[in-house]
Amino acid sequence: MGGPLLKAEAIRAGYGPIEALKGLSLSVAPGEIVTLIGANGAGKSSTLLCISGIHPIRSGAIHFDGERIDKLPAHDIVKRGLVQVPEGRRIFPRLTVLENLQLGAYLRKDLDGIKNDFERVFALFPILAERRAQAGGTLSGGEQQMLAIGRAVMSKPRLLLMDEPSMGIAPVLTAKIFDTIRELNQQGLTILLVEQNAHLALQLAQRAYVLETGQIVLEGPAQELLADPRVRKSYLGEE
Amino acid sequence: MGSEDAEDQREGGRELMTDSEVLLQQVIIGLSNGMIIALIALGYTMVYGIVELINFAHGDLFMLGAFLALTIAGALGLDAVSEGALFSWGILPMFVAAPIFCGGVNWCVDRLAYRPLRNAPRLAPLVSAIGVSFVFLNIGLLWGGLPMEVFNMGQTAAAPKDFPALVSNENLLGESDITLTISQVLVFVITVPLMIGLSVLVRFTRLGKAMRAVAQNPVAARLMGIDVDRVIGATFIIGGALGGVASVVYALYNNTIYFQMGFRVGLDAFTAAVLGGIGNLPGAVLGGLVIGMIRALTDQYIATEWTNVMVFAVLILVLIFRPAGLLGTHAQEKV
Ligand SMILES: Nc1ncnc2c1ncn2[C@@H]1O[C@H](COP(=O)(O)OP(=O)(O)OP(=O)(O)O)[C@@H](O)[C@H]1O
Ligand SMILES: [Mg+2]
Numbered sequence: 001m002g003g004p005l006l007k008a009e010a011i012r013a014g015y016g017p018i019e020a021l022k023g024l025s026l027s028v029a030p031g032e033i034v035t036l037i038g039a040n041g042a043g044k045s046s047t048l049l050c051i052s053g054i055h056p057i058r059s060g061a062i063h064f065d066g067e068r069i070d071k072l073p074a075h076d077i078v079k080r081g082l083v084q085v086p087e088g089r090r091i092f093p094r095l096t097v098l099e100n101l102q103l104g105a106y107l108r109k110d111l112d113g114i115k116n117d118f119e120r121v122f123a124l125f126p127i128l129a130e131r132r133a134q135a136g137g138t139l140s141g142g143e144q145q146m147l148a149i150g151r152a153v154m155s156k157p158r159l160l161l162m163d164e165p166s167m168g169i170a171p172v173l174t175a176k177i178f179d180t181i182r183e184l185n186q187q188g189l190t191i192l193l194v195e196q197n198a199h200l201a202l203q204l205a206q207r208a209y210v211l212e213t214g215q216i217v218l219e220g221p222a223q224e225l226l227a228d229p230r231v232r233k234s235y236l237g238e239e
Numbered sequence: 240m241g242s243e244d245a246e247d248q249r250e251g252g253r254e255l256m257t258d259s260e261v262l263l264q265q266v267i268i269g270l271s272n273g274m275i276i277a278l279i280a281l282g283y284t285m286v287y288g289i290v291e292l293i294n295f296a297h298g299d300l301f302m303l304g305a306f307l308a309l310t311i312a313g314a315l316g317l318d319a320v321s322e323g324a325l326f327s328w329g330i331l332p333m334f335v336a337a338p339i340f341c342g343g344v345n346w347c348v349d350r351l352a353y354r355p356l357r358n359a360p361r362l363a364p365l366v367s368a369i370g371v372s373f374v375f376l377n378i379g380l381l382w383g384g385l386p387m388e389v390f391n392m393g394q395t396a397a398a399p400k401d402f403p404a405l406v407s408n409e410n411l412l413g414e415s416d417i418t419l420t421i422s423q424v425l426v427f428v429i430t431v432p433l434m435i436g437l438s439v440l441v442r443f444t445r446l447g448k449a450m451r452a453v454a455q456n457p458v459a460a461r462l463m464g465i466d467v468d469r470v471i472g473a474t475f476i477i478g479g480a481l482g483g484v485a486s487v488v489y490a491l492y493n494n495t496i497y498f499q500m501g502f503r504v505g506l507d508a509f510t511a512a513v514l515g516g517i518g519n520l521p522g523a524v525l526g527g528l529v530i531g532m533i534r535a536l537t538d539q540y541i542a543t544e545w546t547n548v549m550v551f552a553v554l555i556l557v558l559i560f561r562p563a564g565l566l567g568t569h570a571q572e573k574v
């Protein structure tokens with residue numbers, strides 16, 4: 001037993017001449033909520049895209065559940081239970097809500113399990129059940145975020161990466177979505193949460209990393225970072 | 240316009256047809272040709288929908304399918320169907336072999352010529368497609384020069400080849416002035432179920448949903464565990480196979496094939512795909528039918544030398560008023 005579920009070691013990645021990640025390391029233990037905070041362009045999304053195998057890393061290593069995954073194609077990574085709710089939600093706009101959810105279960109064969117998870121998602125977000133026959137693109141921003149989370153839950157994740165789930169949605173819905181994240185975690189799901197809303201994220205998470213221009217500059221228990229003067233100044237908007 | 244022109248164009252000294260009979264005849268011809276165009280247009284539009292590439296080689300792939308069919312006719316020693324029979328069973332191996340061949344070749348083209356350029360600028364795969372088109376065209380020319388009887392023993396590689404009348408051209412309407420041949424009925428019997436099957440596949444199956452997901456958001460599709468390259472490969476196979484079927488139907492209906500027919504028919508099919516809204520499956524079918532009808536009606540009522548002008552005039556008009564095509568709702572509309 002023991003050992004982290006996810007471990008990224010000294011990963012470097014970039015876009016052409018731009019270096020987005022400059023030797024970043026982080027780990028997530030089973031059952032945790034870990035948050036990664038940082039300013040615009042710090043490299044948060046790049047980190048998650050590298051972990052999911054969407055963007056290649058130039059050096060370093062990523063292990064999931066003890067296995068090296070940084071050379072695997074994205075679909076093999078999903079198959080292992082490492083699932084992402086991407087930035088900007090990326091739902092399928094001209095597929096129905098139901099079809100979006102079905103695609104979440106694309107790799108699964110356990111029909112009973114899929115049926116249970118449909119019920120689970122509809123219990124988490126009753127609005128999705130109501131809108132099941134509607135095209136995903138016709139949902140409001142908040143509802144699309146729920147759909148993106150629901151779709152990821154349908155993939156039967158063991159680790160869920162979430163990229164700014166509060167982006168562009170009303171504060172009431174943000175609260176609802178953060179409640180859901182806590183609930184999923186209590187049901188046993190491990191979560192790595194990227195957020196701009198550092199205040200909310202640090203209250204929710206057990207541990208946190210602070211990312212600046214492609215490097216981790218601070219890490220520790222979320223409560224400690226919440227009290228850290230540097231964090232308060234740069235990310236919580238205090239003087 | 241009017242029955243006088245129609246009379247002039249009719250050969251064989253049939254009874255005079257009424258205006259409405261002339262029109263009905265042209266509708267039958269237009270729809271038959273339109274369905275063949277539509278089947279090819281589907282191959283353009285499916286590929287565009289999923290990888291946003293105009294696969295210029297698709298028309299020439301269609302031509303290769305027809306050459307394969309003629310080769311089969313030659314190898315099996317098939318002759319025109321005998322009096323009284325509806326069709327020769329020799330068309331069955333053609334309808335099996337051509338789609339498999341064209342689907343397989345199309346998959347290889349994607350694998351070798353397009354997939355390596357997936358992340359390159361848009362222009363790169365487009366140029367690659369034009370290159371593949373030239374390669375196919377020259378394969379057709381070589382193929383037509385094979386020393387087989389159906390290819391005139393290779394004496395006239397570039398010349399049009401007669402395709403044996405394996406389906407009866409007898410008029411199903413008997414003594415009527417209007418002609419509806421078995422080969423015209425065959426066009427519909429083959430193409431309509433294929434189109435229905437395709438829409439069922441795209442709408443309801445796991446592969447179909449994956450195809451639409453890849454078309455709408457490839458990154459999200461990968462995050463759902465979809466092997467995007469495989470789904471794209473499957474799309475090329477399906478689009479190519481439809482082109483293969485179309486090539487056999489075309490050859491049986493027109494009874495002549497030539498190595499440049501891929502350009503000629505492919506241009507109509509590509510125009511049909513754009514007219515209907517590129518990336519939109521029902522749009523490709525509608526576009527094919529519209530172009531088939533424009534051709535038939537212009538041939539009849541104006542003059543054949545105006546037919547191409549009419550086709551492109553309609554295309555331009557449609558694109559002025561509906562830039563995304565007849566059924567494309569906006570530029571993003573895909574598979
Ligand atoms: N596709 C791309 N092409 C070129 N540069 C990119 C690309 N994506 C990201 N970058 C650059 O990489 C760096 C990190 O970007 P990234 O999107 O990971 O930041 P982020 O922390 O997620 O920012 P945000 O809070 O705005 O989402 C930035 O400098 C960005 O400009
Ligand atoms: Mg980001």
